[in-house]
Amino acid sequence: MTLDNLKYKTAYLSLDSEFYDMTDPIPLDDPYLISFNPNAAKLIDLDSSSKDDPRFVALLNGTFIPKGTRPFSMCYAGHQFGNYAPRLGDGRAINLGSINGWNLQTKGSGETRYARTADGRAAMRSSIREYLMSEAMHHLGIPTTRALGIIGSQTKIIRNQIENAAIVMRLSPSWVRFGTFEYFYYFKEYDKLRSLADYTITESYTHLQDDEDRYYKFFCEVVDRTAKLIAQWQGLGFCHGVMNTDNMSIAGLTIDYGPYAMLDDFEYGFVCNQTDKAGRYSYGDQPNVSYWNLTMLSKALSPLIDKERMQKKLDDYGNFLYPDAYIDVMREKLGLEMKLDEDVELITDLVGTLQDAYIDYTFFFRTLSRYDGDRMPLFDIAMNPVPVDGWLNMYDKRLSKEVHTQDERQKAMLKTNPKYVLKNYMLQEAIDLAQKGDFSMVETLLHIAAHPFDELPECERFAGETPEEHKNVCLSCSS
Structure with missing residues (x-):
């Protein structure tokens, strides 16, 4: 399939208008291609030759919108560092629709209704980090969103300094979050909550569609998927950094790569996010936070599902679902x-x-x-x-x-313990070069990301321990 044949489905727009806002992208100035990911292109049957089509950059930039596309941003709420924020939503992401069951979204496409006075842009550094790490996680066998491509620009944005803006195109089987359910629960819009549950079951839990007890079984499967996901994170040594309920996928995926990190020297209490002064999202506390987030989800689903039934499932999470999943992951790592x-x-x-x-x-x-x-x-x-x-x-x-x-x-x-994981010092090297117009390291790391268990002689310098001066670096949420 070429760019001429792109045709999106927009099932999410069948929901009530409160679920989303129709949003036009705001193009970047003088956009250019940083990287195209052929592995992700296969997911939507897009020809790899599309990389050389000028319309691919235009697609990410919002100046080429395939016929029938209806861009929109999604509304949701969430608990951020334990505090409830009643209205969040896609502040800088625009959804284009789905192809082959993959929902395409451009992140950094400009201010939306949910931007809350922010500029709706994304920095090149954070965009490169998300682009590369989402692919690395996939090839490591971790459920995750994917990334099709990334563009840079001459558009200037202010973060801790003046930076160039970028856009990354993300793909996901679902962009529904725990916080999406919280939004309609706290506003007591229970009919819309039910509509959301039905939509999510159709999108991500299709086998439950005709089940009379589908809402409870849906919750149970979210708990099961989350237990396995967090166990895989812990086994791999992945620190998410911002496990707010709006960053938790209802489909059990790793989403929203911000100030994440892979462990360098093992430190159980390692905190990778400078904003997390209390260490709420430390490596060692990720299982506990996931349980807390599931508890918040159960509260949001309480108009649809008996609370006691959900609590029993949550008890199972702490008693054996997560612990058993973690032990299984570690058994495999130990052979x-x-x-x-x-x-x-x-x-x-x-x-x-x-x-x-x-x-x-x-x-x-x-x-x-x-x-x-x-x-x-x-x-x-x-x-x-x-x-x-x-x-x-x-x-x-x-x-x-x-x-x-x-x-x-x-x-x-x-085949279980990777030779290569993307450490922050590697990513920073790619970012530093990219900011000078050299994208070769982005391509090198994309290659490494796709071959984490292989022997790659040309990449041997990335296979050892992290250099001492770069170990366990703590990053900012600013992007």
Whole structure:
């Protein structure tokens, strides 16, 4: 399919007009292509040759609007750092419609009805970060939004300094958030709340459409998906940074990449967001915050679903849904095929070991993936190898109970524990070059993002631990 054949569906516009606002994009000045993602283009059957069509830049910039397109921004509310904000919405994002079940959205397209005095723009640095990380997460096997392309411009915006604005085109099976439900609950518009639930079930939980108990089962599946998602985040060492309820996907996806980070040296209480002074969204608290957010969702759904039934499901989340999902993720990272009760202690002790060892999280697991009894490679990458030595005694004992061979275990672990994750220092290097007009590092990191488990000799410098001066950097929400 070429740009001539783009045809969007806009099912969301069948809802009441309070759900959205018809919004025209405001084009950037002198736009230019930073990157085109052929892997994401395949999702909507868009030919890779579209990269060279000037209308692709125009599509992202809002000056080429395919026939039948009805751009709009979505309305929602949300709890931000625990405080309820009654009206948020897409302050700088414009939805174009869906193709092949993927909802296309341009982020940074200018002020909308929900901008709340902001300029509706996005900085190049934050746009590059979202573009690259959403693709990296997908190839790591984490449910996420995707990104089709990114453009830069000569339009100036003021953040902490004067910067150039950019637009990234995002794709998602759903842009409905926990906060979308909160909006209609707190305004006591329960008929619209029901309409939203029906729409969401049709969009993301189709198999429940004709079920008489669909609202409760829908809530249960949101809880299940969220448990698995957060377990995957924790296993990978991903810190979201802004887990407000308006940044939580009702479809169980990773959305809204802001001041995120991948762990460098393991730090359980690491906070990646400078705005988060209280550490509400620290790495270690992400499971607790996800439970809190689900509790807020259950409150918003209470006009449709019995509260006690939802609370029982929430209890399951804390008692076994999330813990079991996390243990399963960690078993796989440790190369354990059998499920033994002692694994909980092994994994719990590992978390404490990593905390005490001052060791790069990703590099540790990649090195462990080649473990053959020789401990020196692991000692060499730990500032404090003593706790690693003690934990390996437990690990050796546990491995002796497995039935698969060492070679089989190593091969499985190398397919589970990435060699490459996008650390903030890598992204900053790409951003610094891009701001000078050199987009080569963006393309390099896009390539790395698509091959996290592979041996890439030309990218070997990104495979080790983070340089000391760049470890566990805390970023700003400003974008």
